Amino acid sequence: MFSLNLIDSFLNKLTENTEQKLFQIDIPDTDTVVREQSEWFKVDLPKKIIKHRKKPDWLRVKLPIGPKYTKLRKLVEENNLHTICTSGSCPNMGECWGEGTATFMILGNICTRSCKFCGVKTGKPLPVDWDEAEKVAKSIKIMQIKHAVLTSVDRDDLRDDMGSKFWVETIKKIRELNPGITLEALIPDFQGIHEHIDRLVNIKPEVISHNIETTRRLTKEVRVQAKYDRSMDVLKYMKETGQRRTKSGIMLGLGEEKEEVIETIHDLKDAKVDVVTIGQYLQPSKKHLQVQRFVTPDEFLEYKELGEKLGFKHFESSALVRSSYRARKHIE
Numbered sequence: 001m002f003s004l005n006l007i008d009s010f011l012n013k014l015t016e017n018t019e020q021k022l023f024q025i026d027i028p029d030t031d032t033v034v035r036e037q038s039e040w041f042k043v044d045l046p047k048k049i050i051k052h053r054k055k056p057d058w059l060r061v062k063l064p065i066g067p068k069y070t071k072l073r074k075l076v077e078e079n080n081l082h083t084i085c086t087s088g089s090c091p092n093m094g095e096c097w098g099e100g101t102a103t104f105m106i107l108g109n110i111c112t113r114s115c116k117f118c119g120v121k122t123g124k125p126l127p128v129d130w131d132e133a134e135k136v137a138k139s140i141k142i143m144q145i146k147h148a149v150l151t152s153v154d155r156d157d158l159r160d161d162m163g164s165k166f167w168v169e170t171i172k173k174i175r176e177l178n179p180g181i182t183l184e185a186l187i188p189d190f191q192g193i194h195e196h197i198d199r200l201v202n203i204k205p206e207v208i209s210h211n212i213e214t215t216r217r218l219t220k221e222v223r224v225q226a227k228y229d230r231s232m233d234v235l236k237y238m239k240e241t242g243q244r245r246t247k248s249g250i251m252l253g254l255g256e257e258k259e260e261v262i263e264t265i266h267d268l269k270d271a272k273v274d275v276v277t278i279g280q281y282l283q284p285s286k287k288h289l290q291v292q293r294f295v296t297p298d299e300f301l302e303y304k305e306l307g308e309k310l311g312f313k314h315f316e317s318s319a320l321v322r323s324s325y326r327a328r329k330h331i332e
Helices: 004-014 069-076 093-098 134-141 164-177 194-203 228-240 256-271 299-310 327-329
Strands: 102-107 147-152 183-187 207-209 246-252 275-280 313-316
Touching: 004 246, 004 327, 102 134, 102 164, 102 246, 102 327, 134 164, 147 327, 164 183, 183 327, 194 228, 207 313, 207 327, 228 246, 228 256, 246 256, 256 275, 275 299, 299 313
Parallel strands: 102 147, 147 183, 183 207, 207 246, 246 275, 275 313
Antiparallel strands: none
């Protein structure tokens, strides 16, 4: 083993040799903090040295249990089915599966947008797999799901319809193979184009949701290509064109102020949204936005009380709430 003195001596000699520029240290701007002209010496460190934020007790997740969950988990594994519940390690998976609810993603798994909170891959998506609609419908049938939540990546590459036609095809196929099922469509903004939104409204899923995700001030940083007012307009337009139940979700812990959250709740009410979900943002990986704070249960309760006072039909607000949490109840 090397002694500490030998290591210190070695490093001191390296740092003294600045004329040869063997390396430079630049912690804030690069993944590789030690750079050199040759490749013989390389160290990888995080971009920033940040104090670790320990998750509070109220974010502890109970392991899924119960015969219904166990049965569904076995079916998913045996049939190689894909749900957002499992791939996203949803903390409410056991509860939702126990109620006969599950979430499925369509239009592939590569998104054309690069939201800084989302764990979905960004890049050039593959061509639309039209067989995917039947695969999802069969998965729902095998799992004996009573209420399915559909979501999708953004497909801005599909200039003619942004993927809205495939949404319609999938909903038709699900209903064909699963008579009596109820559906929630958690849609992208379709760039605010009414023609694409109309297709979803006309197919009449029980709920259409579109997540505002964060406050007005943080939208540009968090959602990048999205626009706060455009999302609000999408929600309002759906209600005005006859959609019975609309829904939206907000993540907290990204740096928003309490007053901004309250403003967003009021904006959702003005857009005639029926259902709101609010939960704690958790960082998917080190490449994503960091958690700025862990919102307390008392603060979540304040928002819930405000939502109920404003007259939303359903208002879910607690740390572990996700978009599809208690989704089946939201059709009531």
